[in-house]
Amino acid sequence: MVPIQARMQKVAAGLVAAAVIALLLDWYSPSGPQQPLPHARSFAPEPAPGAEENNLFWLVQVSDLHISKFRDPGRAPDFEKFCTETIDVIQPALVLVTGDLTDAKTKDNIGSDQVEVEWQTYQTILKRSKVMEKTKWIDIKGNHDAFNIPSLDSVKNYYRKYSAWRKDGSFHYIHHTSFGKYSFICADATLIPGPKRPYNFFGILNASQMEELLSLAAESHDSNHTIWLGHYPTSTIISPSPGIRMVMRSATAYLCGHLHTLGGLMPVLHAQHHHGTLELELGDWKDNRKFRILAFDHDLFSFADLDFETWPVVLVTNPKPLLYSSSAHEPLQRILNSTHIRILAFSPSPIKFVKVSIDGIHLGDALHVSGPLYVLQWSPQSYSQGFHQINVTVQDASDKSTTQLHTFAMEENLSLKFGFFPSWLLLADLYIWARVAFALVVIIQIAFLIIFRYLGRPALKGHPTRAMQASLSLHILSKTNLFYYFFLLLSLYTVLGPWFIGEIIDGHMGACFSFGVIVDGHFFQGSITFLVGILQVMFFNIPLMAYLCWCLFLRCQGNCFGSHLHNVKQYHAVPVHLAMALLFSWQIYSCFFLLQTYGAMAFFLSPLRTWIVGLTLFLVYRSWTMNSSTLKTFIVQIKNNQSS
Known part of the structure; x- marks a missing residue:
């Protein structure tokens, strides 16, 4: 019965996907007689x-x-x-x-x-x-x-x-x-x-x-x-x-x-x-x-x-x-x-x-x-x-x-x-597609945080698979107050802003939000801002969360920053650090772009760009040095599982 139900569900999902694709193709590739004017x-x-x-x-x-x-x-x-x-x-x-x-x-x-x-x-x-x-x-x-x-x-x-x-x-x-x-x-x-x-x-x-x-x-x-x-x-x-x-x-x-x-x-x-x-x-x-x-x-x-x-x-x-x-x-x-x-x-x-x-x-x-x-x-x-x-x-x-x-x-x-x-x-109305995509990626990140925050701690038996390790690392991060509230607030702030305050036009102050730009008393509703927001979430917010999950999981395995390259296979650890360093460099370049384009005030009054650089360094440092009760509980649980 179960396999039949699973197949029916797959067939239904396939039919729905095919219908959506057919509608998109018909809508965006019009042909045939046009409607009378x-x-x-x-x-x-x-x-x-x-x-x-x-x-x-x-x-x-x-x-x-x-x-x-x-x-x-x-x-x-x-x-x-x-x-x-x-x-x-x-x-x-x-x-x-x-x-x-x-x-x-x-x-x-x-x-x-x-x-x-x-x-x-x-x-x-x-x-x-x-x-x-x-x-x-x-x-x-x-x-x-x-x-x-x-x-x-x-x-x-x-x-x-x-x-x-x-x-x-x-x-x-x-x-x-x-x-x-x-x-x-x-x-x-x-x-x-x-x-x-x-x-x-x-x-x-x-x-x-x-x-x-x-x-x-x-x-x-x-x-x-x-x-x-x-x-x-x-x-x-x-x-x-x-x-x-x-x-x-x-x-x-x-x-x-x-x-x-x-x-x-x-x-x-x-x-x-x-x-x-x-x-x-x-x-x-x-x-x-x-x-x-x-x-x-x-x-x-x-x-x-x-x-x-x-x-x-x-x-x-x-x-x-x-x-x-x-x-x-x-x-x-x-x-x-x-x-x-x-x-x-x-x-x-x-x-x-x-x-x-x-x-x-x-x-x-x-x-x-x-x-x-x-x-x-x-x-x-x-x-x-x-x-x-x-x-x-x-x-x-x-x-x-x-x-x-x-x-x-x-x-x-x-x-x-x-x-x-x-x-x-x-x-297509590209700003609507960008708005929907931006909302989805933010909701997904917040959903992962909240779900793993309130899910019960998983029981470990034997050597955990990659999927179990990823799940456990999300549990560790979401149940650690510092990281949970940071990423929750970061996601909400990315939506609500302001991203920066400065001279949107020379001599004219304004503020940039995900939902639009305010300058000199005028409001321009969000468009390219949603695309910028998607890039911020996909290429920094989420990767940073994944990176810190990985760091915390290594901590719980008994590693410290100086020793984990010897205990973890280097071909696995070094690329992860390099990838995060590359994305961090992109974030720093974004700060430089802000400085060159909108001036010093925008650079210093930019929580989503400039401030996040310092907070990122602080969080990485804390992921390797903090000794919270939550982290200690996971360390004991993982050690007990490894010894058994």
């Missing part, structure tokens, strides 16, 4: 893409420039070359720069401050390249552009002085064409006042800012398309109900940066909201020299993420990729009604040929119409069922070539899914 635009099947250069325009996005006085001297010259040569070749109608125009880090790469010469360098590049005379240049703020700014009126708000746009806050820009108008809405979620790093990694929108964005969204309902842009991905924006994604649900796409491809771990960070809006994070200019070209061709939206100075640039606008299609926002039936495949090809050198094949069958060379547009006549009805792959190869006069391929389909019931991890990173 309350203000959905109605598109006629005509005009359909043909052989003429009409109903077409394109734009460029670049993000996370991080123009720096102290690092990567090639960053600014490369960007100037981008503004002259690359923009001259592509000739976009607009350029969108989605934040972090400057680096705003101190020379030691630890502190943060607005460096005026970085802003002057950025403005000089715009003026010297005359790029603002060639195209509409829209640059918005990122979190680095708001580091250490006490107010929008501060002289340190160099964005107002040196950027091209120069206007703080969210806005709505309309691009007019002969075939309609296109809305570009900026969602400015940067924090004002702007704390020093790292406590403005998440953006925040308050209720009045959300009302403003709702008003801007309403203004765009009669546009052919609406593109939203911001620095922060929606997963790193804290916003009140109904939430930022709901406000932008009528948008074709949301363009952002900020995550820098997660250091190369996620080179492509794209996802789709449940209302059909694409969220397209762009890799950084800072280290990867990325930029993006986007196009509206007969109101079909397409884009390509590109590397600087990689030519030729190719963008197939018809037929567009199925993965990035949205029936809620685009007239996808125009693909089936089209007469020509349409391709944009850019290069500093003349284009030699544009070869097109579908499903491995060569259809011919596309013909040049004008500018970057190349077309090839086709019969879309031949591809009206199932999935198909188009392959376009472009070669220029310098014998450089680029191949672009993607999957397309015209049946409404067909769809493709975005990857789970990129979708989760962009569509």
Whole structure:
């Protein structure tokens, strides 16, 4: 009976886990027909893409420039070359720069401050390249552009002085064409006042800012398309109900940066909201020299993420990729009604040929119409069922070539899914996940302390197993008042804080808690603070408790600090001490970071950083020297067990 019940429990647990995973995959990898919008635009099947250069325009996005006085001297010259040569070749109608125009880090790469010469360098590049005379240049703020700014009126708000746009806050820009108008809405979620790093990694929108964005969204309902842009991905924006994604649900796409491809771990960070809006994070200019070209061709939206100075640039606008299609926002039936495949090809050198094949069958060379547009006549009805792959190869006069391929389909019931991890990173509310994880790790630590505090002392018989040793060591620590109350108070203090008190902004006092940051009378609710708290608990609080459990257990076995390396196998003891020393060094570095970033006051008024260093040394000392009655009882019990 018992084995059957155990199997049933395992099966039930497996089914629950499978259901949870399936729900996560479905929620974070949406596909299929999108939900209808309350203000959905109605598109006629005509005009359909043909052989003429009409109903077409394109734009460029670049993000996370991080123009720096102290690092990567090639960053600014490369960007100037981008503004002259690359923009001259592509000739976009607009350029969108989605934040972090400057680096705003101190020379030691630890502190943060607005460096005026970085802003002057950025403005000089715009003026010297005359790029603002060639195209509409829209640059918005990122979190680095708001580091250490006490107010929008501060002289340190160099964005107002040196950027091209120069206007703080969210806005709505309309691009007019002969075939309609296109809305570009900026969602400015940067924090004002702007704390020093790292406590403005998440953006925040308050209720009045959300009302403003709702008003801007309403203004765009009669546009052919609406593109939203911001620095922060929606997963790193804290916003009140109904939430930022709901406000932008009528948008074709949301363009952002900020995550820098997660250091190369996620080179492509794209996802789709449940209302059909694409969220397209762009890799950084800072280290990867990325930029993006986007196009509206007969109101079909397409884009390509590109590397600087990689030519030729190719963008197939018809037929567009199925993965990035949205029936809620685009007239996808125009693909089936089209007469020509349409391709944009850019290069500093003349284009030699544009070869097109579908499903491995060569259809011919596309013909040049004008500018970057190349077309090839086709019969879309031949591809009206199932999935198909188009392959376009472009070669220029310098014998450089680029191949672009993607999957397309015209049946409404067909769809493709975005990857789970990129979708989760962009569509999850990361601050909520961090809050839950932080609460769990703290609760687990407190639960272990309390449970072993009030559990009866275990009876030892024979040589204890590793599990029994671990259990006994937790009993010893939890039943010793000094250690029990220390770790209980440490866990509670990690939650309730304050972690430190100091100049969150130069000249402006504040306090940092797990649940948020208070500075100059403003409260920013917890976000990155939860991640910092998780690191503190997982990489110091819990390891320190485990280390002291181990030390106390060795004491109860009759060892002292000077002799235990001889009595305990060194290959086991030395790595434990080294691991704890490494984590202790990390804690000391955290104190140094606090000193360099927030000043001497924050260093001295930091119970969770500075004070804990001294308390740790005291606790380690006491674990090897104290002679409490509880400890003596365990020593006698273990000795009696060893002698028997």
